[in-house]
Amino acid sequence: MKRLLFLIVSGLIVLSCTPRTVTTPQPATMPSEKKATTEGMEKKQPIEKGTTEIGGEEVAKIETAEIQEPTAAELSAKEREEILKDIHFDFDKYNIRDQDKPILRKIADWLLSRKDVKLVIEGHCDERGTNEYNLGLGDKRATATKDYLVSLGVPENRLQTVSYGEERPLCTEHTESCWQQNRRAHFVVIEGGR
Amino acid sequence: MKRFIITITTLLVLFCLSTTSSARVYLDITSPGLRAIPIAVYDLLGSPAGKEIRNIIARDLKFSGVFLPVDKEAYIETPLPVFDPSNWTALGVELVVKGSVTKEGDEIVVVVYLFDVIEARKILQKKYRAKEKFLIPLSHTISNDIYLKITGKESMFKTKIAFIGEEKSQRTIYIMDWDGKRLMSTGINAPLIMSLHWSKDASRLLYSSVRGLQWGIYLADFRKKKETLIYRSTATNIAGDFLPDGNSFLFSSSRKGSPDLYIYHLNSKRIERITWKRGIEISPVISPDGKRIAFVSDHSGTPQIYIMGLDGRGLRRISFSSGYCTSPSWSPAGDSIAYSGMVGGKHQIFVVDLESGDYIQLTDQGNNEEPSFSPDGRFITFTSDREGYKRIYIMRANGEAQQPVSPKKMRAFGPKWSPK
CATH class of the missing domain: 2.120.10.30 (TolB, C-terminal domain)
Structure with missing residues (x-):
C-alpha cells in the first residue's frame, strides 16, 4: 500500500508543473455511496480493484489494494516523509530560513497538484521562551510559512494556521538539538490527501 | 472613619458584638523600615477547633510579614478574655488575641478579642458564625479583621x-x-x-x-x-x-x-x-x-x-x-x-x-x-x-x-x- 501511494505521488510530482484534476472511479460495489462526488475517494470507503486516471495526458496504471478505514489525514508515512517535512526556525525568530525554502517549494507543488488537500500549518516553539509569548511566536511562524506557500501560488483558503506555542513539544529533552526540533512549522492534512 | 463592610452570605454570617469606633491606622505597612509586630495568639477556648483556628490565624499573620506571632510557651496570662498589659510588656509583645469557639448544631460560633498592650485596651471584639465546614475561611476572615484593624488595609487572607x-x-x-x-x-x-x-x-x-x-x-x-x-x-x-x-x-x-x-x-x-x-x-x-x-x-x-x-x-x-x-x-x-x-x-x-x-x-x-x-x-x-x-x-x-x-x-x- 505504501508503495502504491508513493507511485501515485511520484506520478503527481512529474505532472506537477501543470495542475491536474484527480478523478477516481467509484467502486461498483458501493452503489449507495454518494456517486456524484467529484474528486478523491469518499471517507472510510475501501478502494476496490481498478485504475486511477490522473489528468488527460498521462495515465498512471496502478494496482490497488484494500485500505482498512482510511481517513483523510492518513497519508502514507512515505509521502509525509517525502513532502510534508517540518521546517525549522532560529530561537525567537519567525523568518523562513533559506535551507527550508526547497521544502516549502515541494509542499507547494504537491498542493498545486492535489486540489483536494487542505493543510493546517502548526506553529511551534521551544520551551525556553515564556508560554503566552510563544503563542504569538508560533502564530508568526505558522503565518510566515503560510505566506510563503501562498507566494508560491497555493490558494490561501487551503491553508489554515494554528499556534501551539511551546505546548506541544516533539522532543522533551532540555538540549539545543531538541529545542531546534521543537522550533518548527508542522503540516497536517485536514482534508483530502489520498 | 473606616467602616467595616460586612458581607452576609448563606455560607458565612458575621456580625459584630460592638463595632470598633476608632479608624486609627496603627501601622504604616508601606514604610520601608517595617518591623514585624510581636503578637500573642491564644488557642481559642471551648473546642479542639480553637487550636486549628488559632494556627491558621498565626500562620496568616506571620506570612503577611507585618506580624510576628510569639511562641505560645511564653504566654503567662490566662486564656480567658481578661487583659493586663503588664503581663506582656516584658516579653515585648504588642498585641494579644484571645477568644472562644462553641458549636451550635452544624455551626460554630467564634468570639475574638484583640488587645493592644501599648494602649492598654481592647481594640477589637467580634463574633463570627459559620457552618463548621467553613472553619478555614472563617479563620481567614478573623486574620483579615486583625490585619485591617492594625494596618487600615484589607489583607489578601481571603483571596x-x-x-x-x-x-x-x-x-x-x-x-x-x-x-x-x-x-x-x-x-x-x-x-x-x-x-x-x-x-x-x-x-x-x-x-x-x-x-x-x-x-x-x-x-x-x-x-x-x-x-x-x-x-x-x-x-x-x-x-x-x-x-x-x-x-x-x-x-x-x-x-x-x-x-x-x-x-x-x-x-x-x-x-x-x-x-x-x-x-x-x-x-x-x-x-x-x-x-x-x-x-x-x-x-x-x-x-x-x-x-x-x-x-x-x-x-x-x-x-x-x-x-x-x-x-x-x-x-x-x-x-x-x-x-x-x-x-x-x-x-x-x-x-x-x-x-x-x-x-x-x-x-x-x-x-x-x-x-x-x-x-x-x-x-x-x-x-x-x-x-x-x-x-x-x-x-x-x-x-x-x-x-x-x-x-x-x-x-x-x-x-x-x-x-x-
Whole structure:
C-alpha cells in the first residue's frame, strides 16, 4: 500500500508543473455511496480493484489494494516523509530560513497538484521562551510559512494556521538539538490527501 | 472613619458584638523600615477547633510579614478574655488575641478579642458564625479583621489563586486559597487552556482554549455556573485583562494577520483595535486606574514590556533588564510592574518601578515566570520549575518567603491572584 501511494505521488510530482484534476472511479460495489462526488475517494470507503486516471495526458496504471478505514489525514508515512517535512526556525525568530525554502517549494507543488488537500500549518516553539509569548511566536511562524506557500501560488483558503506555542513539544529533552526540533512549522492534512 | 463592610452570605454570617469606633491606622505597612509586630495568639477556648483556628490565624499573620506571632510557651496570662498589659510588656509583645469557639448544631460560633498592650485596651471584639465546614475561611476572615484593624488595609487572607493544572495531557482550571488550601477543580478542562484573567469582583474568569483547531476566548461565570464562548476564529486569540468596568476586556489576536491588541465589548460584541504593528503584540494588562495598558511587543527585535494609554498615546518601553522580557503584571498601586526577564538563559521575576525605572530581580532558582500580584500588592504568585516541574509559588513582593502552594507532583502554571 505504501508503495502504491508513493507511485501515485511520484506520478503527481512529474505532472506537477501543470495542475491536474484527480478523478477516481467509484467502486461498483458501493452503489449507495454518494456517486456524484467529484474528486478523491469518499471517507472510510475501501478502494476496490481498478485504475486511477490522473489528468488527460498521462495515465498512471496502478494496482490497488484494500485500505482498512482510511481517513483523510492518513497519508502514507512515505509521502509525509517525502513532502510534508517540518521546517525549522532560529530561537525567537519567525523568518523562513533559506535551507527550508526547497521544502516549502515541494509542499507547494504537491498542493498545486492535489486540489483536494487542505493543510493546517502548526506553529511551534521551544520551551525556553515564556508560554503566552510563544503563542504569538508560533502564530508568526505558522503565518510566515503560510505566506510563503501562498507566494508560491497555493490558494490561501487551503491553508489554515494554528499556534501551539511551546505546548506541544516533539522532543522533551532540555538540549539545543531538541529545542531546534521543537522550533518548527508542522503540516497536517485536514482534508483530502489520498 | 473606616467602616467595616460586612458581607452576609448563606455560607458565612458575621456580625459584630460592638463595632470598633476608632479608624486609627496603627501601622504604616508601606514604610520601608517595617518591623514585624510581636503578637500573642491564644488557642481559642471551648473546642479542639480553637487550636486549628488559632494556627491558621498565626500562620496568616506571620506570612503577611507585618506580624510576628510569639511562641505560645511564653504566654503567662490566662486564656480567658481578661487583659493586663503588664503581663506582656516584658516579653515585648504588642498585641494579644484571645477568644472562644462553641458549636451550635452544624455551626460554630467564634468570639475574638484583640488587645493592644501599648494602649492598654481592647481594640477589637467580634463574633463570627459559620457552618463548621467553613472553619478555614472563617479563620481567614478573623486574620483579615486583625490585619485591617492594625494596618487600615484589607489583607489578601481571603483571596484565591486560579491556575492551570495538567494531568495526562488534559488541562483543568483549579482555584485554591492563596496558601494552597481548599483546592477545587472548576470542572473546566480541555487539552489546551491558557491565560486566565479574573473579573474585578472575582465572579468570572476569562481564558483561552484551543478547540477544533481554533483559539477561542471563553468566560466562566461562577455565579451562573456557566462557561460561554465569547470569541473565536482561526487566528490566535489570547485573553487579556478585564477593563475595570467589567463589560470589556483586552485580548491579543492575529485576526488581521499579526498578533495585535484589541478590546472586546461584551454587551455590544464590538471589537475595537488598539495596536497596528507588524510584530507580536501580546499579554495586555490594564493599569489599576484603567487608563493605561502594559503589554509585550517584539518591535525592538526582542520581546520587551511597553506601556501606553488605552488611546495609544505615550508609548514607552519599561523593561531594560535583559533581551527577553514578557508576562507583565501591574501592581495594584499602579506604580510598578512585575514581569519575567531572561538572565543567563533562565527566566526570573523582576519588578520595575515605573517612575524611576529601577528594577530588582526577585528570584534566582530555576525558571520563574508568569508573576501575578496579590490585590494588596504585597505578594506575588508565579510559576517556578525549581523542583524539576512547573509548580505555583508565592512570595512577598520583595522576594522573601518564596514557597510552593500548588499540590506536589502536579504540573501547574498560569497562576492569577484573585482581586478579592
